[in-house]
Structure formats: structure tokens, C-alpha cells
Amino acid sequence: MHGLKTDWDTEIVPYVCQLQDYCSAMPRWCPGCGDHAVLSAVQRLARDEQLPPEKTVVVSGIGCASRFPHYMKTYGFHGLHGRALPLACGVKSRRPDLKVFVVTGDGDCCAIGMGHWMHALRYNFDLTILLMDNSIYGLTKGQTSPTTARGAHSSTHPKGSFFVPLNPISMALGVANVSFVAQTVDWNPPHVNATIRAAHQHRGTSFVRIFQRCPHYTKSVFAEPQKDPSLIRVMTHPDGITMDENAMRIFTNRVEHDPTDLNEAREIAEDQNFFPIGLFYRNEAAQVYDTDTIVGLGKSPAEKLKVLEASLDRFSV
């Protein structure tokens, strides 16, 4: 054939995503806010795991931390206050092929979103939940949250919060069918990275509470464990969150904890003397909502579409 070359070959070089492929708008968090560190950890994980940006979704509620989806060059859903989890479960139930992260705050998750939180942990959809706990309502200018320590000052309790805070880890460990519960501190990048990686690798809902610095409203809350790392108790186990010995050097206060031991996990979580970090609990055998519902009513997608179209046809004019 004239003018057409038929013996050429195209070599398709697979595109390797770089860090900037996951970075979007310039974050508008305060300087020194722990949210920056977690954003970097998630972007790094996405790059290392080569998560396809078009197959990754970050869902959030409302709060400072919930601005997260704007800063990821992936799909995102900045939802309503307390409603990140039902949105994320909805995304996952319709599109099980997507990687779904949920970013929520201590107000968003543990106050207004409490009911959704408990049931999401029980449903055990394949989600990675990052609870950014700065123990305050940051976005709305410093009101007491469910995790605000007794005696801590806030705009709603200027003389100090008088009520006992809830412990998100103990609560999560009490939910039926919970499958992954971990805790980390935003100011130790190797531990944040290792924890978020382990959470991502878990099939089911991984719940990670991150002690998150808010230099604007709760500057003093994490000042002590930052100054004195011996106040941080690291759970170690070959099946837990593992880091190389160099990164572990700073942590002298360690406890060996088998993440299949739920009772011991609860005891460590309840110890008020330390900030425990690492993997509390993992249950690979927990029932996963997506796995059971993907089967639907035993009908193929084509059959479902046919039924759907038939019902819509009833409204045709």
C-alpha cells in the first residue's frame, strides 16, 4: 500500500508516577500543622505503590484535616461534617476496584460521625481510615472535642474541659468485626509511613488514629512526648508495624505485643501513662462487606442492567 508503513512497532514505555503526580493545590494548613506530615506520607505511599491516580479516591468530612482531598491529585470527595464514612462505603460498594482513603477529624469521626464510624468498622469495607486527632475542633476555632483532655482549655471551656475524654482506640477495639487498629504520631515520619503502608496493605477497614499536632489551638498537648520520646510506648512484633533498627533507635520504651491478642491490645490502649503507638489489632479473617455484597443477588452485571433498564422504561414517554 502506498504511503503506509506497515512494519513499524511502537514501544509503549510504562509511565512511572512521580511524587508530583499525586500533589495538587498548595496546602492551606498552618505552618507546623501535623496534617502536612500525613499528607506527605500518603503521597509517598501512593508513589511507592504506584497507585493509579484515576483509581484512587480520598473521601473526607469537614474540618481542617478534611481539606486533604484538595491536596491530592487523585479523585476526592470533600463531604459533609461527620459523613465521610457513609460516603466512602458508598464509593467502595459501587466501585470495589478503587483504592479509597478516608481522612477525618476527632470531631468529624468521634462526635457527629460516631454512629457511622462504629458501623463502618463493623462493615469492614476495604477502606483506609486516617483519624487526624488534634483533640480540638480546629476549623471552627477551638471548641472542645470528644478527645479533648480533662482540664484542657478551649473556646467552649475557657476554664478547662471538665469531662472525661473518649479513647478512639478502645472504642474501635470494642466494635464487632473490627479488623485493623493502629496508632501513630505525625512527628515521626518513619513510623507514620510504616503505619499507613501497613494500613493500606490490609484487606478490610484499617483504622489509624494519628496524634496530630495543632500548633494553633493545642500546642501543649503533644509537647511532652515530642520532647521526651520515652513517653511513647512502641508496640513491636514481626506481624506488627515494623521499622529498621535505625529508625527505632529513638524509641526506648517498647513492648512486645502480638496483634492477634485483642485483650492485651485493650490493656495497652487503656494505659494512661504512655502514648502507645504501633499495631494494636489485626484480624485477617474478619468478614468483609464488599466481598459478600459483590455477588449481589446472584445476577451478572448485564442481567442487573437489563432489569434496571426495564424499570426505567416504565417512565419513558
Ligand SMILES: Cc1ncc(C[n+]2csc(CCOP(=O)(O)OP(=O)(O)O)c2C)c(N)n1
Ligand atoms: C452539620 C454540621 N455541624 C457542624 C459544623 C461545623 N463544623 C465544621 S468543622 C467542625 C469541627 C471540626 O473538628 P475536627 O473534625 O476535629 O477537625 P479539625 O478541624 O480539628 O481537623 C464543626 C463543628 C458543620 N460544618 N456541619
Ligand code: SF4
Ligand atoms: S488550626 Fe490546627 S489543625 Fe487547623 S490547620 Fe491550623 S494547626 Fe492545623
Ligand SMILES: [Mg+2]
Ligand atoms: Mg480536630
